[in-house]
Amino acid sequence: SAVISQKPSRDICQRGTSLTIQCQVDSQVTMMFWYRQQPGQSLTLIATANQGSEATYESGFVIDKFPISRPNLTFSTLTVSNMSPEDSSIYLCSVAGLEGGTDTQYFGPGTRLTVL
Amino acid sequence: QQQVKQSPQSLIVQKGGIPIINCAYENTAFDYFPWYQQFPGKGPALLIAIRPDVSEKKEGRFTISFNKSAKQFSLHIMDSQPGDSATYFCAAASGRNQFYFGTGTSLTVIP
Numbered sequence: 001s002a003v004i005s006q007k008p009s010r011d012i013c014q015r016g017t018s019l020t021i022q023c024q025v026d027s028q029v030t031m032m033f034w035y036r037q038q039p040g041q042s043l044t045l046i047a048t049a050n051q052g053s054e055a056t057y058e059s060g061f062v063i064d065k066f067p068i069s070r071p072n073l074t075f076s077t078l079t080v081s082n083m084s085p086e087d088s089s090i091y092l093c094s095v096a097g098l099e100g101g102t103d104t105q106y107f108g109p110g111t112r113l114t115v116l
Numbered sequence: 117q118q119q120v121k122q123s124p125q126s127l128i129v130q131k132g133g134i135p136i137i138n139c140a141y142e143n144t145a146f147d148y149f150p151w152y153q154q155f156p157g158k159g160p161a162l163l164i165a166i167r168p169d170v171s172e173k174k175e176g177r178f179t180i181s182f183n184k185s186a187k188q189f190s191l192h193i194m195d196s197q198p199g200d201s202a203t204y205f206c207a208a209a210s211g212r213n214q215f216y217f218g219t220g221t222s223l224t225v226i227p
Contacts (some may be wrong), residue, residue, distance in 0.1 A: 033213070096213065099165060100165075107152070107159035107160060108159050109159070
């Protein structure tokens with residue numbers, strides 16, 4: 001499985017500001033994903049980030065609020081823009097990989113965001 | 117619409133007990149069913165997974181039981197230990213970018 005790191009691991013931000021979260025993988029991967037996990041909740045897919053193309057956003061998430069970059073096959077960023085307290089969540093990146101010959105997803109450690 | 121329904125929401129067992137977490141799905145296109153384990157402050161870690169061509173898979177103390185006709189699958193943890201205390205998520209997938217997660221089960225194993 002891939003080794004995935006995220007920066008920052010946590011942050012406390014003021015309302016109206018923006019935060020960029022970085023996701024670094026130790027091997028080249030075609031597909032990377034960004035999820036949001038609100039306290040005590042399940043994982044909600046924000047968008048799929050493919051290298052060399054625009055990210056694909058899920059219903060309820062828009063590029064102006066969550067711009068994503070994917071400059072190469074090992075790195076991606078997610079920006080949470082114009083933050084409000086409702087954006088307080090854990091943000092997770094994941095990558096597509098293989099487990100026993102089957103497509104699966106592996107997750108990074110997450111970024112815990114608190115918006116005041 | 118919740119694609120995968122998971123129960124119970126929380127579970128408390130004594131050390132050595134066998135907690136069972138259940139998941140159900142509707143979409144017959146799903147062909148991969150992983151379980152993830154998440155400790156506080158960590159990301160979900162792939163624990164064990166099954167494909168619908170088998171009815172059971174064991175890895176150490178963790179077992180997945182799969183009932184294709186009922187569209188249900190469950191995680192059993194044998195001889196549970198306090199270190200197994202975590203949140204467990206089931207998922208159903210039909211391709212690398214079509215993962216749907218359950219709502220999670222918070223497991224507490226009491227020493």
